Amino acid sequence: MQNTPATTATKFPDKPITVIVPFSVGSGVDLTARSLEKMVPKYLGQPLVVINKSGGAGAIGWNELAGANPDGYTIGIAGIEALLLPFYGSTKYDYPTALEPLAQVAAVPSVLAVQAGQPWQTLDALIEHAKKHPGQLKFAHGGVGSFPHVLGEMFAQATGITLEQVPFSGGGETVAALLGGHVQLVFVNPTLVKEHVKNGTIRILAVTGKQRLTDPVLAEVLTFQEQGLDITLTNWHGVAVPKEMPVEVKNKLAEGFKAIITDPEFIKNMNNAGLQVEYLDPKESQAKWLADSQKLAKTLQATGVLERIKAQKK
Template sequence: MTEAFPIDAKRRRLLIGAAAGAAGVLLPATRALADQYPERPITFICPWPVGGTADQSMRALCQVAGGILKQSIVVENRAGASGMIGTKALARANPDGYTIGQIPISVTRFSQLGMLQLDPRTELTYLARTSGQTFGIAVPANSRYKTLQDVVAAAKASPGKITYAHAGIGGATHVGMEQFALAAGIQFNAIAYKGGAAALQDVLAGQVELLADSSSWAPHVEAGKLRLLATWGEQRATRFKDTPTLKELGYNVVVEAPNGIGAPKGLPPAVEKKLRDAFRAAVASNEFKQVAARLDAPVMYLDGPDYKKYVASVYEQETQLIQRLKLKELLQQS
């Protein structure tokens, strides 16, 4: 019995030595992985259709980041289910750094609504929050609605009759519009699309009365084809300073839904760092800032760890929003 302790102590020293040796082998291997990566093109999953503002923003960012990494980043659009089809594909991909993608902030909502079977707080790797979006309500130029007050008055007179197009049930455009309706004490007839581009086309064609979207409407407003009634940011949009915000009009609703980039859980730390560094530089580049300004997408950069904390904070907010808007009931009805 007296020799048990010395034997255990010796065994412990041997184990510690072996672990240190293994760590010594792993560190050079990790460095080698970082040096070699990327050896082939990277696939970037965009969960929205081609042509929308998020798609344009992500393509511009990938082009710059690809130049930094000295390897092409190929954008692959997997639209549908308010961005969740692409997000599911991203989460299931091999965590080797060759599949990355945009993570819609609505993952914090859909995971709680049962439309996404993963916990976004722990089951994704976060690389960078990039830029926000300028959301707004627009109508065709020949619409009978000249102001948002006209819309509210008509909706009160005919509850549930006025139609609006949005980019998917439970997404930012749908939830933002329903928050506005709740604040105004009115009801709309919501028409869901697979993305903002399709919603825009039907509003331009006169098939739907209102458009709730990020700035896909901007060039058409400037061309005189659409009229912008309100934007949803904390401040007025730089390019549309004559258009009031919902808050200015008396409705305490702010929606910015910043875009972000991530990867599957389990990304090697050396590869994660290389991607974070590349996208940090890409977001700061003049090329991306010019595209972001054209899309009315204010730069809202956060590095991966801070972005992850932001997602956790939004998750908490969404818990309350789901209850207040009765989103589970809305989804069941649809």
């Protein structure tokens, strides 16, 4: 590391850094944090301590992060739900303004998955079936207003079909419901269904990313865009910090994370965990947050998800 002027940053960091993960152990954001944990001592000279604070669809962890001392010793992992939750008006903070992104680490496209035993071999066949049998197909998601729920509603709206939605408490449960035949489709993180695709129990019909997945098992799956549908909203994992952090400290962290995320060893560890590294710097991350917020606002209005959530609260 090059020498910085004699400021707070010269000594920073002189003790371990805590990273708040707002979801449980084994989740995608947790795997990202643990991949960073292995590399942080090499680039920042101090250990990274991972603390899982799950609950409230991420709100519990992000509330703690937004309210933390902005001295650089408490950072967090953010995902698209940090942009989504404030729309529902139930969060303590408006995360897009209370937090600042330091880096995007990974892009996490979702996939539309169905049971392999179902007659729909393609996305078109699924849509056609749904049009002929309105409201008969059920899709599972991790809770009303969750990102998979928004994707399902976006898909129904884009294709003019009616789906019945069934809320669960997380991605693992939605996959179990799909395998058990209780629902007909799910939008999930590809890592949750990869093994089922390999053993032939689940079929993937489309990917929400702009590009196809790099994983050899799933690389043949077409994107929604390639199949004529404008569904290109993907989750992502990034490093975020509380606002008002001293510039020198923020720059030091941003430089450190850039070096980590572009390190071939880190990329290999992430790929092994089934995650695609896609680095964005602080400015690019901020632009991404803004663009995604606008896309989400439009979808929430157009699909009526926002109305439904507000009605539930009354």
